[in-house]
Amino acid sequence: MPVTIQIQNFKGGVGKTTTSINLAASLAGKGKKVLVVDLDHQGNTTKGLGYAVKDTTPTIFHVLKDIDFDFIGAVATVRENLDLIPSDSRTAGLEDILHSMPRREEMLKIKLAGASDWDVIILDCPPAHGLIHLNALLFAEYIIFPVTPEVWSYDGLEGVLGSIKRMQKYFNYKPTILGALPTIVDERYSLTDQVRDLLEQTFGKDKLLTPIRTDAKLKNSQKKGQTIFEFAPRSRAAEDYDRLADDVLRRVGLKKKARGK
Ligand SMILES: Nc1ncnc2c1ncn2[C@@H]1O[C@H](COP(=O)(O)OP(=O)(O)O)[C@@H](O)[C@H]1O
Numbered sequence: 144m145p146v147t148i149q150i151q152n153f154k155g156g157v158g159k160t161t162t163s164i165n166l167a168a169s170l171a172g173k174g175k176k177v178l179v180v181d182l183d184h185q186g187n188t189t190k191g192l193g194y195a196v197k198d199t200t201p202t203i204f205h206v207l208k209d210i211d212f213d214f215i216g217a218v219a220t221v222r223e224n225l226d227l228i229p230s231d232s233r234t235a236g237l238e239d240i241l242h243s244m245p246r247r248e249e250m251l252k253i254k255l256a257g258a259s260d261w262d263v264i265i266l267d268c269p270p271a272h273g274l275i276h277l278n279a280l281l282f283a284e285y286i287i288f289p290v291t292p293e294v295w296s297y298d299g300l301e302g303v304l305g306s307i308k309r310m311q312k313y314f315n316y317k318p319t320i321l322g323a324l325p326t327i328v329d330e331r332y333s334l335t336d337q338v339r340d341l342l343e344q345t346f347g348k349d350k351l352l353t354p355i356r357t358d359a360k361l362k363n364s365q366k367k368g369q370t371i372f373e374f375a376p377r378s379r380a381a382e383d384y385d386r387l388a389d390d391v392l393r394r395v396g397l398k399k400k401a402r403g404k
């Protein structure tokens with residue numbers, strides 16, 4: 144079965160979407176078969192991968208709302224080795240629809256139970272409490288927490304850690320924290336000692352993932368609907384996301400394969 148990873152932090156603007164896109168693209172470039180699931184009604188991962196959703200395009204909305212809809216019908220191949228279940232503004236209506244369903248926290252797990260064709264599944268999560276968040280928690284085996292070097296992005300983790308505790312108690316299920324991922328790190332300041340201490344206290348010393356430095360090319364690549372490897376393959380962001388992908392593969396126990404093989 145695939146390795147399943149959710150990218151989560153209740154703070155917006157910490158690099159969840161940027162990480163979903165470029166970690167997925169790096170893993171795909173290293174020969175892994177990757178499925179990205181966009182769970183955010185902003186659809187930024189979908190747009191960032193250059194995928195246009197029309198009124199008739201099936202999305203995660205259709206997968207989760209309709210009991211008879213096979214998830215495969217919403218999978219779009221967007222690059223070599225890289226597939227996407229897209230999202231758009233309709234996904235905002237899912238919270239209400241899920242509310243009246245039995246096993247409402249487990250719909251993603253139920254609907255994607257047959258998703259065995261991929262090596263890795265990455266979930267880009269909205270920065271919000273609610274049923275989509277709980278569905279992601281119950282589906283994914285691992286969590287990555289992007290954090291920016293200011294203390295405020297650490298605050299967004301407390302809510303997620305609270306949810307994990309509740310899920311463990313009520314569903315007897317606990318995702319493994321793969322690590323905190325420092326993003327938008329200014330090389331001159333790097334991670335402040337205060338945040339580093341907080342993260343190490345919370346997650347342990349070996350739970351700091353390879354940091355992603357500040358690189359304006361990430362923003363520009365997303366605007367063009369390209370991954371950083373297409374837009375600026377020699378940029379430091381491409382270098383950092385490749386390093387992160389190696390780090391992740393090592394931590395989840397998937398062997399590396401050389402790019403293009
Ligand atoms: N390492 C980085 N360097 C510079 N800008 C970044 C970096 N990572 C993300 N950004 C930019 O910051 C903004 C927020 O990132 P995003 O991934 O959308 O965050 P989230 O999904 O957590 O809301 C975007 O405009 C994105 O392009």
Ligand SMILES: [Mg+2]
Nearest residue numbers: 159160183187
């Ligand atoms: Mg986002």
